[in-house]
Amino acid sequence: AQTVTQSQPEMSVQEAETVTLSCTYDTSESDYYLFWYKQPPSRQMILVIRQEAYKQQNATENRFSVNFQKAAKSFSLKISDSQLGDAAMYFCAYRQGGSEKLVFGKGTKLTVNP
């Protein structure tokens, strides 16, 4: 079974600085998708960024970018110019191609200090 590991239970960053959240996954499949979701205290799960495994180019969405290392099975999230509103739980998730099931990591709590 596929597993997703987030090794950092908590991280903190100063406002306007950059922070990187780690995620590794275990799979023997070649067709899959990776996601980062953000869950602020309001508990709404918000999609931050997605990456198709077949794409070599790292996905970016404004201040959010990923470092996708397929051979290493690593999918880290970089947040640039951190803002107070970025404070939340961040979940890494994996979805195998052809399957509807999302497998989530345990999450990383990000604190942004003013």
Place this chain on the structure above:
Amino acid sequence: SAVISQKPSRDICQRGTSLTIQCQVDSQVTMMFWYRQQPGQSLTLIATANQGSEATYESGFVIDKFPISRPNLTFSTLTVSNMSPEDSSIYLCSVEDVGFQETQYFGPGTRLLVL
């Protein structure tokens, strides 16, 4: 992306009772999903609901405990039956994006406390 609403947003229930959670989407979607997030934990898929067919449950979840309805392409309900304090969780529904079917978008969640 689709706009998803859930009712109720939160509830406090007595053990032994049942609660039905509604999930409404503003567009027609094929796949709807129900997740549970226990306190301080990650999300776990309960079941997948397709319109016109029985829901497909993940290991550890059974229909008698979590019956699901999917009467049309914009609506689904999840019932938490015969509740115990261990059922205290956030319950979230999600849908697949029409354009990117590998991507799921989530509703705001229902926070349930069972006393």
